[in-house]
Amino acid sequence: MRDNFLKIWLIGGTGDSARIAQEIARQKIPCLVTVTTKNAQDLYPKNPYLSVQVGALNLVQIRELCQQQNISAIVDASHPYAVQISQQAMTIAQQQNIPYLRYERPGIIANSEVILLDSFETLIKGNYLERKRVLLTVGCQALPLFKPWQNRAVLFARILPRIESLEIAIKSGFSSDRLIALRPPITVELEQALWQQWNISLVVTKASGTAGGEETKTLIATQLGIPLIVINRPVINYPQQTDQLCDIIQFCQQFFKE
Numbered sequence: 001m002r003d004n005f006l007k008i009w010l011i012g013g014t015g016d017s018a019r020i021a022q023e024i025a026r027q028k029i030p031c032l033v034t035v036t037t038k039n040a041q042d043l044y045p046k047n048p049y050l051s052v053q054v055g056a057l058n059l060v061q062i063r064e065l066c067q068q069q070n071i072s073a074i075v076d077a078s079h080p081y082a083v084q085i086s087q088q089a090m091t092i093a094q095q096q097n098i099p100y101l102r103y104e105r106p107g108i109i110a111n112s113e114v115i116l117l118d119s120f121e122t123l124i125k126g127n128y129l130e131r132k133r134v135l136l137t138v139g140c141q142a143l144p145l146f147k148p149w150q151n152r153a154v155l156f157a158r159i160l161p162r163i164e165s166l167e168i169a170i171k172s173g174f175s176s177d178r179l180i181a182l183r184p185p186i187t188v189e190l191e192q193a194l195w196q197q198w199n200i201s202l203v204v205t206k207a208s209g210t211a212g213g214e215e216t217k218t219l220i221a222t223q224l225g226i227p228l229i230v231i232n233r234p235v236i237n238y239p240q241q242t243d244q245l246c247d248i249i250q251f252c253q254q255f256f257k258e
Contacts, residue, residue, distance in 0.1 A: 006072040007032045009065070009251050011085055012052075016105060017077035018043040020248055024075075025049040027249060036112055054251050055083065062092045071244045072255040075248055077103040080233045081139070090239065101251045102241035105208065113221040115229045116207075120145050123204065126153040128229060129153040135164075135195060137217070138231065139206070140165040143172040156198050158182055160192075184213055192220045205227045 010021055024031045025047040033052045035041055036247055041052050057065065065071065074093050078085050086102065093100040120142055129149050136146065136157040146155055150173040157174050159165040163180035164249050180194065185233040191213070195203065205217050207230050214230065221228035241250065 004160070005030050006070050008255070009034070009069065009074045009089075010072045011076045011078045011089060012076060013082070014035070014079055015042045015043065016103060018045075019220065020075065020077050020103065020245065021050055022044070022047075023168065023245060023249055023253055027132065027256075029251065031038070031252075032065075032071070034065075043245070059088050059091065060213050061069065062088055065098070066092055066096055066098060068110075071098060073099040073101070073252060075101050075103065075252065076238075081206060081234065082233045085235060086238075093239075095178055100239055100253070101248060102238040103120050103248060104241045104243055106236070106243045113226065113228050114218060115227060116232055117229060118232050123229060124149070129155075129202065129204075133200050135203045136202045137199065137203065137205045137213070140168040142175065144167050147173045147206050155198070156180075171208060186213055186216065188216050189220060191216055192224070195226065196221060196226060200226060202229065204231070206232050226230070 008018060008029055008031045010022065010024065010031050010033045012018070012033040017033065021031060021033050021044050025045065029050055031050050033044055033050060034055055034057060035043075035052060036056045041054055044050060044052050046094055063205045069171060074089055076086055076089055090100055092098070115128070120138075123129070124145055130152060133154045134156065135142065136155060140159050143157055149155060152154055155174065157169055160178050166179070166181065188251060203217060203221060205214060205228065208214055217228055217240055220226070
């Protein structure tokens with residue numbers, strides 16, 4: 001396969017994107033996957049139709065990537081909260097007239113134990129956390145927002161087992177006895193045991209869908225009668241989006257040329 005072939009650019013880094021990449025490769029469609037970490041690179045199968053590039057991209061680098069890699073279309077399967085890369089990709093797609101399709105994970109139907117909030121700001125400014133034993137499963141980047149609450153609530157956090165995640169958590173005021181490092185997926189049994197071990201009275205998570213463990217947390221919240229606060233996904237006006245793999249393959253096939 002020659003380097004000057006047209007390619008699909010798949011914005012990856014998630015389990016969803018790994019499944020999408022595998023199906024694109026199965027269709028023998030050349031695809032460039034970009035991820036931000038070396039660990040994420042291991043999600044993708046070895047295949048002559050797939051290449052993986054590691055590293056964060058800015059607007060200039062995205063423009064160069066689309067030109068140098070002969071990108072014919074963009075499939076954005078980045079994390080639901082990775083707003084910046086999505087917005088930058090849409091900007092370049094519009095400037096260079098490159099078709100763009102967003103893969104958006106299906107949401108979870110809320111129940112009576114779920115409190116939906118539009119942003120972390122709404123959560124922090126309210127009294128939701130006051131004097132609660134709170135488990136935060138929101139990713140390490142959001143933890144600094146909770147530093148002012150360290151003396152007003154008992155905060156615990158689950159983070160990924162990475163040095164940078166631990167450093168951010170400690171700087172945000174979390175002591176070692178209030179941190180646990182686990183890599184998803186996490187079973188219902190383990191999730192429930194953790195909540196009970198720490199005597200949790202409130203859980204905060206993001207609307208990351210089944211892949212992000214939201215369904216599991218909703219189930220346990222119902223079983224234990226513990227309120228679950230879900231921070232909604234950022235509202236972005238995508239030019240077109242889908243939650244179906246078949247739509248993505250049809251989208252890619254129309255731009256692939258032998």
